[in-house]
Every structure is written in C-alpha cells, then in structure tokens.
Amino acid sequence: MSGMPLRAVDFPAVFPGPAPVHCGTHPDAASDLRLLAAVQHGLPLVPRPYAELGRQVGLSEAEVIERLERWLATGIVKRLGVVVRHRKLGYRANAMVVFDVPDALVGAVGARLAAFACVTLCYRRPRRGEAWPYNLFCMIHGRDRATVEAQVEALTLACGLEAMPRAVLFSRRCFKQRGAVYR
Amino acid sequence: MSLTPLQKRLLNDFQRGFPLSPRPFQALAETLGVDEAEVLENLRVLSDSQMVSRVGPVFAPQRVGASTLAALAVPAERLEAVAAWISDLPEVNHNYEREHRYNLWFVLTAADPERLDAALARIERHTGLAVLSLPLLEDFHIDLGFPLDFGSGPT
Numbered sequence: 001m002s003g004m005p006l007r008a009v010d011f012p013a014v015f016p017g018p019a020p021v022h023c024g025t026h027p028d029a030a031s032d033l034r035l036l037a038a039v040q041h042g043l044p045l046v047p048r049p050y051a052e053l054g055r056q057v058g059l060s061e062a063e064v065i066e067r068l069e070r071w072l073a074t075g076i077v078k079r080l081g082v083v084v085r086h087r088k089l090g091y092r093a094n095a096m097v098v099f100d101v102p103d104a105l106v107g108a109v110g111a112r113l114a115a116f117a118c119v120t121l122c123y124r125r126p127r128r129g130e131a132w133p134y135n136l137f138c139m140i141h142g143r144d145r146a147t148v149e150a151q152v153e154a155l156t157l158a159c160g161l162e163a164m165p166r167a168v169l170f171s172r173r174c175f176k177q178r179g180a181v182y183r
Numbered sequence: 184m185s186l187t188p189l190q191k192r193l194l195n196d197f198q199r200g201f202p203l204s205p206r207p208f209q210a211l212a213e214t215l216g217v218d219e220a221e222v223l224e225n226l227r228v229l230s231d232s233q234m235v236s237r238v239g240p241v242f243a244p245q246r247v248g249a250s251t252l253a254a255l256a257v258p259a260e261r262l263e264a265v266a267a268w269i270s271d272l273p274e275v276n277h278n279y280e281r282e283h284r285y286n287l288w289f290v291l292t293a294a295d296p297e298r299l300d301a302a303l304a305r306i307e308r309h310t311g312l313a314v315l316s317l318p319l320l321e322d323f324h325i326d327l328g329f330p331l332d333f334g335s336g337p338t
Contacts, residue, residue, distance in 0.1 A: 121324050124319075175270045
C-alpha cells in the first residue's frame with residue numbers, strides 16, 4: 001500500500017517502512033538526500049565508485065556502502081546492478097496489460113501474475129470511472145508482438161481472467177526513458 | 184553494434200546483487216576472468232551506446248518522493264507536439280505512445296505530493312486535456328531485472 005504520501009523535503013530521504021517517519025532531525029536525513037541525488041543516475045564507472053560517491057556527498061566509502069546495504073535490506077532499493085534498456089537490446093514489443101479484477105481478488109491475482117517470468121512489473125492502481133475501469137496492471141516485454149500476444153493469452157487463462165474486462169496497450173513510440181529524478 | 188560474449192555477460196549476469204565492496208568492478212572482473220579495466224571500458228561502451236541505462240540502484244516507487252502513472256487522450260494531430268512538451272518536463276522520466284484512446288503514457292516523479300500535483304495541473308493547463316492520474320496502490324512485483332535471451336533474434 002502506498003500509505004501516506006512521503007515528502008523527501010520534510011523527512012529523511014529513505015524510510016524503513018511505508019509509513020512516513022517523522023524525524024526532520026534524523027541525523028542521516030540530509031546526507032541520505034545528497035546520496036540519493038548522486039546515485040540515482042548510477043555509479044561512476046571508476047575502480048572505487050563508492051569512494052567517489054562519498055567524496056561527492058561528504059560520506060566515507062564505508063558509509064556509502066552501509067547506506068546502500070540498508071536501503072536494499074529495507075526494500076527502498078529493489079535491486080542494485082546493471083539496468084538495461086530493453087528496446088536497444090531488441091525487446092521492442094512492449095505491452096501494458098490491464099484488467100478489471102474484483103477488489104476481493106486483486107491481491108491473489110496480482111501475486112499470481114507477478115510470478116510469470118515474462119511479467120516485468122505488476123501493480124494495482126485506482127479505477128477512474130468509465131474513462132478507466134481497470135485496476136490491475138502488468139508489463140510484458142518481448143522481441144515481437146506475436147510472442148507478447150501469446151503470453152497475454154497464456155496469462156489470462158492461467159489466472160482465470162478470461163471473463164474479466166481487459167485491454168492490451170502496446171507501445172508505439174518511446175519519447176523518453178530515464179531513471180526518476182527526485183526534486 | 185554486435186555484442187561480444189563479455190558484453191552479453193555484463194548485460195545479463197549483474198542486474199542484481201552488484202557487489203557492495205570497495206572494488207566492485209574488480210569483483211566482476213574476477214568472476215568473468217578478465218581485468219578490471221576491461222570491465223569498466225565495456226560498461227562505458229554499453230552505456231555510451233544506450234544499451235545500459237546505468238549501473239546502480241532501482242528505487243521502489245512511492246518509498247522516496249511522490250510519483251504517478253499518468254495518461255492523456257491526445258488528438259492525433261497534436262500528439263507529437265504534446266509528447267515533446269511532456270518529455271521536456273523535469274518531472275517526467277518515461278513517456279510512451281500506446282495503442283489506446285489514452286495514447287500518451289508517462290511517469291511523473293517529484294520530491295513531494297504538492298510538486299506532483301502542481302505538475303499535473305500545469306499539464307492540464309498547457310494541453311487543455313484532462314490527465315488520467317493512476318498512482319500506485321500496491322506493488323506485486325519485485326524488480327529483479329530483465330532476463331535477456333541472446334539465443335535468438337536480431338541482437
């Protein structure tokens with residue numbers, strides 16, 4: 001659940017859980033924000049990247065490593081590693097598949113969808129009346145459209161979603177893709 | 184650009200669990216049986232050619248700052264202009280045309296909800312179109328990377 005909205009300006013940059021932690025006086029808040037800003041575009045490609053990041057934000061190499069370990073342990077960072085651009089690597093068929101699933105079932109269905117290797121992201125989001133009746137979203141990337149369409153059919157059957165309203169939104173053009181910038 | 188075996192392994196094998204040790208690229212080099220400079224040089228090449236977005240963290244949505252997935256139903260003749268304007272907003276990190284009445288989809292991220300709302304309002308004012316804003320409610324997937332299949336296809 002998203003819980004209360006979080007404010008990077010009022011709170012430490014990172015949180016141990018979904019609820020905001022009220023501690024503007026948190027000793028690490030300012031340096032957390034600086035490290036977040038420095039690391040969000042990636043590690044510098046130098047032999048000692050954590051030392052270089054630390055130099056930029058006023059932390060030691062060991063402190064940078066310790067913060068990243070903590071962010072990973074608490075789930076604020078989902079993974080640390082090579083982030084590829086799938087389009088450039090030949091995965092050009094990209095579909096956002098959306099379903100309207102009864103609220104009582106959405107948790108179970110979402111967990112089941114997320115377990116498929118071809119599903120790269122899976123989220124619950126709000127419906128918006130008749131304009132947007134769908135509440136469950138997943139993303140499928142494949143090398144070609146036919147493969148992705150077959151995967152959508154297989155997922156739909158495997159999760160018992162044949163009778164639920166759904167839409168498959170293939171991407172046409174990518175106008176912009178980069179990591180998030182928090183400011 | 185055709186990929187070398189080393190480049191394929193760099194792309195696929197280190198999407199998670201990147202070493203948190205002082206010489207992480209040296210650790211990769213040992214796994215790969217090459218030297219550290221070669222790892223760094225190849226990662227630079229892959230970054231320069233836009234195959235690697237970055238070597239770094241993927242942050243969980245909604246744990247830092249505020250974000251939403253937003254969409255617009257843009258008349259076809261205005262799509263390029265609106266898309267270009269949206270892409271220029273500092274809050275936007277992804278922006279795609281999709282096959283639907285809602286044909287422009289983008290992710291907005293800001294330091295706090297007020298700035299996010301201000302950006303949404305600015306988009307509505309500028310475009311004269313109603314924004315569909317769909318903030319994350321629940322995340323069912325832990326992003327462990329993108330398994331690459333180099334066995335087939337044009338790569």
